Amino acid sequence: MSKPGTMQLGLMVKAPETAIAIYVAIARERNAEVAPEDIVVQDAQDRWVVFQVLGGGQGDWMDMERGGGRLELTIMKRDGAVVAAHYSR
Secondary structure (H helix, E strand, O other): OOOOOOOOOOOOOOOHHHHHHHHHHHHHHOOOOOOHHHEEEEEOOOEEEEEEOOOOOOOOHHHHHHOOOEEEEEEEOOOOOEEEEEEEO
8 A cells, every 4th residue: 555645556456356357358459268267366476477277267277288378467466567478388
């Protein structure tokens, strides 16, 4: 949280749901398939790592290993900046 009398805004992306919304917007802009039930968000202290597993939800890691590349984003909590983006297997 910001201190009174400062220009700092505090964390812009506090909740994993906000990171998912950013991920979905970027994925759709790139015409990527988006299955909200298959999106995984990992809390990496000062950033979120967001990606999709292939058809099975957050516990089905085998599908992620078998499938083709899916968009993965690293989003900073402080300002919402996407600091890494790649397709992962």
